[in-house]
Amino acid sequence: NAGVTQTPKFRVLKTGQSMTLLCAQDMNHEYMYWYRQDPGMGLRLIHYSVGEGTTAKGEVPDGYNVSRLKKQNFLLGLESAAPSQTSVYFCASSPAGGLENTEAFFGQGTRLTVV
């Protein structure tokens, strides 16, 4: 089973360039998330989605946009990359609420460097 797949796995951008990170899940999960991981700061939520066609801001949304046109895909866009966006990006998905279905599944991560 593929689970959560992120593409690309690595990318180097020049300051000001744009790019889109793709996250795809095959578990029919309602919720999807984008996190960034920086040294000493753990994982911080950028944006999230509770269903197809809906998105919302997380903890650190500035400089990013997202879209969820299809339930299985969650795209993270950087319109004008900055060195401060150098990070490892993780996508995750989980089923909607309930006592049992509360585990989040993570992708392999995307290491982005902005020079």
Place this chain on the structure above:
Amino acid sequence: AQKVTQAQTEISVVEKEDVTLDCVYETRDTTYYLFWYKQPPSGELVFLIRRNSFDEQNEISGRYSWNFQKSTSSFNFTITASQVVDSAVYFCALRMNTGFQKLVFGTGTRLLVSP
């Protein structure tokens, strides 16, 4: 507000030693979930355990054990007879059952197990 604190930034042990990773959380919710994830050097996030707030029983899985104490808002993780393969960053996370159920992560503890 919800918060997870992992005060230990890095721990170094010698193989076969026991080691405990501390996790302290803050939440006003009465229903919530606690998680531990492992991030090995390869970078992916591996789910280890989920515990809901109504279940304070300790859990043991092989060399791993977890001690959940609501009275001190702690969810500590012990590895018995550590092995080199246990070397990783370990994240504790908290998820509420109300509103949007995002995962709030601690900053992680890096465990180095030397031969």
